[in-house]
Amino acid sequence: MTQTIRARRAAAAVVAATALTLVGTAAAPAGAATRTSGTAGLKGVDYDTWQRDVRTAVDGAMPYITERTAGAHGQKQAVVLDIDNSSLETDFHWTTFPTPAIKPVLDLARYAHARGAAVFFVTARPGILDGVTEWNLRQVGYPVSGLYVRHLPDLFRDVSTYKTAKRTEIEAQGYTIIANIGNNTTDLAGGHAERTVKLPDYDGKLS
Template sequence: MRVLRSALVGMITVAALGLGAPAALAAPTAPAPARLAADKPPYETWIRDVTAVTTQLSSYLDSRLPGGGKKAVVFDIDNTTLETAYNFGIPTPAIPPVLAAAKRAKQQGASIFFVTNRPYLLGLPTEDNLKRVGYAVDGLHLRPWFNFDPTEKVKTDARIAIEKQGYTIVANVGNNTWDLAGGHAERTFKLPDYDGALD
């Protein structure tokens, strides 16, 4: 279900960007579940909770990144690096404390990778959005064409592919368990999802 929902969101986003999605797919016929809006905390609370995690992340990276070797930090996108649930737009804004942590990691020599469940079709607009709001993008991994694996496997496979390029993934950052499960990262940092309110 999550895969199909992501694909539908992707096609709707493509239509909004004018990239030629069929008109029949351009608008959903049913509203989003009411519980998402009801359970989502105020923006200020969310940013405070995110900052508590990024403070730990930055402290860890300050101690882990100095020294040699090819090191990478992996980030999820929606509600991890971009404010999708609060300020979806074109472009969708960066989450300030996460952007600051990513810039700090880049300044210390880490490569910045993004691993998302967004469909492959959204690669160009996604990369453009990330760059326009200030992120360095050393690599972007999306759900491959015609891939119906669980999200956890898609993301684990992406991290394995990054490791095969010779990188050590020193940190993996996401707001859902499927962003972080599966190993292939020295440490994981989970941002709040409020029991699925920020899917």
């Protein structure tokens, strides 16, 4: 991971931790955050281009989700999602809370959940952000069947190894992970999912 990406994630953690004081009181309505359509969240990454590329990836996954969830009543199926720039528009909204959902991914998650699949989130965010992260996800409309954040000793483990271990834990609960969605190879490597859905990160420009 580059120093730039580490710095961006650290900045996001500071913003989220600061916003935690707001969670228990006057919660902002879902969708209250302002979207920065058509602007560059990071150098060389245009918001509208990113949204189109995300939509293309999600649209490619939807037929499989439809097929696998058809007639799956009574089965324990799950979809696993990364969070930053995979579920939430983190790099385009550093100072906005709650961070807006990525609408194509939100639509997929809600569709899968409505058809009986559990929705789990596995993130490299530290455990101190557990509560505020779950609140953000729920506030913008995500169903949350479970959230995995990094506690000791996971804070010192390779991200890919940590995320693979968490998917293994989900499977140990009896779930079949029909799709694993993320924008980084560390979100997807290691197996324990029938399908992986790679969202754009533009060679690491998005964290």
